[in-house]
Amino acid sequence: MIWAKLIFGGFGRRGLEAVVALAVLAVAAAIVAGALMVIEGARAAMARTEREDRPDIIQVKSRFNRAVFETPRSGKLPPLTLPVYEPLIDPEKLSAAGGTLVARQSLLRNVVSGTAFLNLYIFGIEPDRESQVSAFSVGRGRFLRADDGAVAVLDQASAEALGVDLGGSFPVRKADGQDLSLTVVGILDRLELRDPPPRTIAAPVLTPDSSYVSSGVFVTLRTSEEIFGRSTLTDALVIAPAPEDVPSVVDGLREAFRLEPGVFITERYGQFRRKVHDFAQTLALFTIISAATAALAGSFAANLLHDVYADRRRQYAMLLALGFSPMQTTIVGIAIGIAAAGAGTLIGALVAVTCSPSHFAMPSLMADLGAIEPSFDLLIAVVVIGVALVAVALGMAPTAWWLHKRSVAGTLSEQGR
Numbered sequence: 001m002i003w004a005k006l007i008f009g010g011f012g013r014r015g016l017e018a019v020v021a022l023a024v025l026a027v028a029a030a031i032v033a034g035a036l037m038v039i040e041g042a043r044a045a046m047a048r049t050e051r052e053d054r055p056d057i058i059q060v061k062s063r064f065n066r067a068v069f070e071t072p073r074s075g076k077l078p079p080l081t082l083p084v085y086e087p088l089i090d091p092e093k094l095s096a097a098g099g100t101l102v103a104r105q106s107l108l109r110n111v112v113s114g115t116a117f118l119n120l121y122i123f124g125i126e127p128d129r130e131s132q133v134s135a136f137s138v139g140r141g142r143f144l145r146a147d148d149g150a151v152a153v154l155d156q157a158s159a160e161a162l163g164v165d166l167g168g169s170f171p172v173r174k175a176d177g178q179d180l181s182l183t184v185v186g187i188l189d190r191l192e193l194r195d196p197p198p199r200t201i202a203a204p205v206l207t208p209d210s211s212y213v214s215s216g217v218f219v220t221l222r223t224s225e226e227i228f229g230r231s232t233l234t235d236a237l238v239i240a241p242a243p244e245d246v247p248s249v250v251d252g253l254r255e256a257f258r259l260e261p262g263v264f265i266t267e268r269y270g271q272f273r274r275k276v277h278d279f280a281q282t283l284a285l286f287t288i289i290s291a292a293t294a295a296l297a298g299s300f301a302a303n304l305l306h307d308v309y310a311d312r313r314r315q316y317a318m319l320l321a322l323g324f325s326p327m328q329t330t331i332v333g334i335a336i337g338i339a340a341a342g343a344g345t346l347i348g349a350l351v352a353v354t355c356s357p358s359h360f361a362m363p364s365l366m367a368d369l370g371a372i373e374p375s376f377d378l379l380i381a382v383v384v385i386g387v388a389l390v391a392v393a394l395g396m397a398p399t400a401w402w403l404h405k406r407s408v409a410g411t412l413s414e415q416g417r
Contacts, residue, residue, distance in 0.1 A: 022340040025391060028293055029348025029384045030355075035290035036383060037356055037374035042283050045372055046276055055243045055272035057133060058099070058250060059195045060257075060265050061235035062088045088262050089233040097252035099245075102129045102237040105224040106197055109172060109217075118161060119203040121216035122172070123193075124224020133237055136218075139189030141166045148220050153186035155215040157204035175229035182219065191215065195237060243269050294387045299394075341388035349376070349384055 094101050105124035110117055127144040136143055136153075144153050154162075164170050164184050171179040191206055196213040199205070207214035225231050238253065240246045246269035257263040356374045 022344045025341055025344030025388050026347040026351070028387065029345045030351040031293045031348075032290050032387060033349050033352035033376065033380055033384050034356060034374075035286045035293070036380045037352060037376055038372065039283055039286050039290070040377060040380065041372040041374040042279070042286075044375065046279065049276065050243070050272070053268055053272050053275075054133070054194070055267075055269040056240045056246060057194070058238040058240065058246060058253065058265065058267045059235070060089060060094060060238060060253060060263065061195075061197075062262055062264075088260055089236060089257075091231070091233055091236070093256040094233075094236055094238060094253070097238065097249055097256050099241065099249050100129070100132075100239040102126065102133055102239065103221055103233050104130075104235050104237075105221060105228055106216075106234050107224075107228065108201060108203075119201050120158060120162075121197070121203060121213050122224065122227070123216050123218050124221045124227070125218055126221050133194040133239070135190070135192040136188055137190035138186050141184070141186035143186055144218060144220055146220065148185070148223070150180055150182055150219075150223060151185045152182040152217050152219050152223075153188060154184060154217040155188040155191050155204070155206050157206050157215045158217055159184065159187050161204040172227060174227050180223075180227060182217070182223075195235075197235070240269075243272070294383075299391075338389070338392060341392045342385075345384050345388045349381065352376070 091101065091103055094103075103126055107122050109120045109122045125144070127146055127148075131143075138153070139156065141153070144151070159165065162170050166184055166187055169181045169183045171181050174180050191214065193213070193216075199211055199213050203213070204215050219227075238249060240249045246267050250265060250267050253265050257265070353376050356376075358373065
């Protein structure tokens with residue numbers, strides 16, 4: 001009982017300041033946690049937008065859709081194949097500019113079936129690289145492999161138009177006038193091709209009323225080169241190492257194709273940066289509010305705790321004079337400070353999580369990034385706890401330094417004046 005009275009003696013007069021410090025830390029924790037939750041949700045929205053917009057992808061395309069038209073048999077005349085336009089993009093120039101190349105050969109193929117025509121879009125792709133930017137949902141069979149030969153994967157609409165099923169085959173006239181039989185190894189039930197060509201002619205579609213091609217026949221790039229009779233590309237995607245590298249890669253591409261007026265280079269990075277510019281400024285405002293609140297509230301709480309500890313210097317000296325160890329002397333003060341900080345942090349964090357809306361629209365002039373969903377994670381907990389612990393440490397540091405530098409007698413005599 002005597003030990004408890006000696007240790008806890010003197011706290012009654014300063015108890016109100018400790019309670020006020022706890023309340024200040026609770027309010028600070030609530031504001032800081034709320035602001036950080038908004039920042040975390042906004043960063044998640046920006047990351048989601050970056051995944052969807054892919055500002056690191058640069059599109060390189062030729063002036064026209066490439067087409068190979070086939071004429072039907074007329075009397076004794078055999079069918080003819082009329083290649084229209086030539087691919088202009090040299091893949092070696094693309095590779096020299098840097099980044100990861102997603103090469104394509106796309107052509108509008110006019111296939112003769114009896115006395116009727118059927119328009120099909122045929123895409124020569126590199127399966128592994130194309131899967132990094134486009135989405136293919138295989139309903140039956142399998143997708144293309146890099147070592148495939150004369151096989152094809154097509155969507156349900158194109159398969160129905162051709163009258164083929166999994167395992168079946170259909171001929172495609174090559175640029176040299178010969179037929180190439182393609183075996184169907186997979187049928188797609190969903191297709192999201194990145195940067196598809198515009199839909200310029202009636203053809204099977206998976207997405208009605210779409211202005212872009214939403215269906216087609218997919219073969220390996222090696223097979224399409226056999227069909228085209230050329231290794232140059234109709235279009236391609238270049239994936240920059242990082243979004244920030246897009247301007248330099250674009251400059252390299254424009255330099256490489258400066259003598260090809262029919263090649264166009266389109267980048268999304270500048271548009272993406274403009275889209276999220278004011279959104280990022282709003283995040284910076286929340287960050288400043290959070291930092292300023294943490295600094296001001298933390299310093300105020302530290303001053304209150306400093307008054308609590310400073311008022312007990314004489315009692316600390318008395319305890320040391322009575323034989324209490326420095327650890328026994330200060331452990332209660334440290335424990336009370338940490339308890340106040342922990343209670344304030346917990347109350348503030350609970351208030352922030354409870355009062356925070358599940359989602360809301362971030363005020364922004366240009367960016368339309370969807371709803372922001374505030375989220376509380378481990379990093380936010382570490383930050384608010386760290387602010388409280390720093391306030392306790394700053395509040396107790398002067399007293400600890402005082403007792404370390406001054407003698408017990410000197411402290412008692414100075415406090416007894």
